[in-house]
Amino acid sequence: MKLYQGMGPSSYRVRIFMAEKGVELPMVEIDFAKGEHKTPEFLKLNSLGQIPVLELDDGTIITESVAICRYLEETHPEPPLFGADAVGRAKVEMWNRRAEFELLGTIGNVALHSDAFFKDRLVQFPAFAETERQAVPKKWAWLDRELADGRPYLAGDDFSVADITAAVCGWLGEVFGMEIPASLENVHRWNERVRSRPSWNA
Template identity: 75%
Template sequence: MKLYCGIGPNSYRVRIFMAEKGIDVPRVDVDLTKGEHKTPQFLELNSLGQIPVLVLDDGTVITESIAICRYLEAVHPTPALFGSDAVSQGKVEMWNRRAEIEIFGTIGSIALHSDPMFAERLVQFPAFAETQREAVPAKWAWLDREIADGPPFIAGDQYSVADITAAVAAWLGAFFGADIPDSLVNVHHWLDRVQERPSWNA
């Protein structure tokens, strides 16, 4: 296998996921600032010009970070990061979707509509980016209430892909000045637990 990745939250999600499972594959760094994701060679791998991209030994190409993680879970099932039984799988899926839509997506919209790097990808609306920035504290406050007096990780007692998604959203938010409010102690305690894991430095 070969992983095409670079700077950015989705590449980071896959690297953390692989580190948790102890998977080590050759990597190709794609420099977005130099437009390497728009070269004809790369577009043959992913016509959308986005990273990460996983190329299997038989040439099969898988794009989208969660799809890549799903594949890796199937071929390296332990430790289970998408849940180990029907109930835990449902809860991990639920919480990963919630984290992705409610938090990751909100913060991602700040990046998409404010960073010049994305100016060629879509029509940017800076005012929309600011409305999303204003919405971030409420999104984290919602999560803070949800995990109050609960298990150590978002979807239950076991660390999962939902923790990866939400923690990388926090990392992205800090980069774009949309930090978690200091008053949300439950979220901060959870994030501390996640960032203490060796995989966080992947």
């Protein structure tokens, strides 16, 4: 197998997931600044020109970070990062989707519609970016209220892919000047717990 990856939250999510599983794969670095994601060779792997891409030994291509993580979960089931039973899997799915929609989507919109890196890649709407930027603290405040019950991780007692997604959102926010508000003690305790794991440095 081979993983095509590079800078950005999606690749980071997969690398953390792999580290938690103890999975090591050959990696091909794709440089967005050099346009390597738009070369004819890469577009044969992913017609959308996005990373990460997992290429299996038989030539099968899997794109999208969660899909790649699900494949790795099936082939390396321990420790379970998508839940250990029906309830656990449902809760992890719920929290992973919430992290994607509420946090990643909002923070990502700020970056896409305000950062110069993306100005030639889409039509930017600065006013929309500012509206989303103002919403980010409210999203974290919502999560802080959810974590007020004292559970260690988003979906309960066990670390999961949902924690990876949400913590990477915190990292992405920092990159674009949207730090988690200091007053949100529950989020900060959870965030520190996730970042203390060896996989965070993947």
